[in-house]
Amino acid sequence: MAEYYPLILFFVFLVLHGFPCPSQSSDLFNPRLQKAYVALQAWKHSITCDPNQLTTDWDGPHVCNYTGVFCAPALDDANELTVASIDLNQGGICGVLPTHLGLLKDLSVFHINSNRFCGGLPETLSEMKLLHELDVSNNDLSGPFPHVALMMESLKFFDIRFNHFCGEVPATLFAKKLDAIFINNNNFSSAVPANIGDSSVSVLVIANLDLHGCFPRSISKMGDTLYELILMNNGLFSCLPEDLGKLKKVRVFDISSNQIVGGLPESIGEMKSLEQLNVAHNKLSGEIPASIFNLPRLENFTYSDNYFCSEPDNYQNIKRIDDERNCLPDRPLQRSPEECCSFLSEPVFCSLLPAKKNTSPPAKIPLPLH
Structure with a gap:
């Protein structure tokens, strides 16, 4: 009936x-x-x-x-x-x-x-x-x-x-054959699903959430499909994987406002489609690979509020550079020598980092709806 x-x-x-x-x-x-x-x-x-x-x-x-x-x-x-x-x-x-x-x-x-x-x-x-x-x-x-x-x-x-x-953000989300995922600016709190790289999406926006754990190494498996990746302000704690260069179609790569440590992989210079690269507000250090500044389409490279100590001299091909609050000699608006020495005196060994680090939920950063 x-x-x-x-x-x-x-x-x-x-x-x-x-x-x-x-x-x-x-x-x-x-x-x-x-x-x-x-x-x-x-x-x-x-x-x-x-x-x-x-x-x-x-x-x-x-x-x-x-x-x-x-x-x-x-x-x-x-x-x-x-x-x-x-x-x-x-x-x-x-x-x-x-x-x-x-x-x-x-x-x-x-x-x-x-x-x-x-x-x-x-x-x-x-x-x-x-x-x-x-x-x-x-x-x-x-x-x-x-x-x-x-x-x-x-x-x-x-x-x-x-x-x-x-x-929690379920791992099954990334097993589904989707083309675009936008889950940012909610109240999710969970570990980062390890299978993110199994996703078929071209656009992945996971931002302003309380996710914890390492940067998902499986991301590098998405080289054939991924065009835009935004993982900003999630509390991720780890080094970046060395094989990021496999993401050759990615145009926007934003991992700002996390707790990423270590250096920028040399392989980022192989991401030939990159137009926007934002690694600001992390704990990255070391030298910035010269290969990044030779990317043919890169227009905006933001790496402020880190602990980089060296950058190439030649970056005239990039329209906008933001390198404030680093440890770069002869550059304006850098951290104090005391702050740089204190941080850089403790070297980072990526292989020894824990899989998780408990942190308080990150404050949400404005992110446009469209």
Whole structure:
């Protein structure tokens, strides 16, 4: 009996509000749009504020006319319309996400960023087998990591940044065949999953979290897919792996505001696609490899607030250099000789570093949503 509830509710609506004109009657006998009507009406009734009135026209059974709702022919039946996309970005809408959203089984794009939705992601979203893009960023969502996303078979774009999700970041996230992962600016607290390098993503943003442990050595396995890596402000404690040069497609590499020690690997000079390199606010030391300054596309190299003691003289190819608060002779705004001597008097042996170092959660650094 339960499977008939959406249809029953639909016809109750028709009785109360009258039947539409014949030109619109095709929607009435489309079970996909009937279920979409039930889902969207349940969602509308769970909304407590809509300052931009995006859902004001969510009335009547013709859901393809609703603001932010887009229909297309079903993949398995080109003669039948279905709700394929929802885009309510930047609406400032308050409310929760009801379980009825699982009725939108043909949805391929679900974008609700920059609203004020609270609660968690309902488990029924796992019914969205065709969902390709999930963007719920910049809301007030909370609870543990939304494992329901890992059950979405077609998901490629995963964005939950700027929410209040907490607990551990599961290793299974990096085993899923995704193209982009944004989980920054949440309340996750866990060890760094060792299998990050198994991910197929082109963009990986894991920032402003309470992650602890070593810089994930497996990152070097992502040379064929990775274009952007941001691991800033996570409390990572270790040396950098020597084989970073395998990341030949990476354009943005940002590991700033961690506790990375040791030196910069010479192999970074093999990352020929690098445009932005940021290693600032760590505990790096030694000489900066000259090969980095010869990277053909590098425009911005930031290595301030470390303990580097030597840099090449020739870096005119790079538009912006930030080397303040290091131990570089004859450069302005450096650390005091006493501070440099104190730090550099204790050499770093990367092979002897512990796998973990307990630290207090890092203060969150502003990171743009877009």
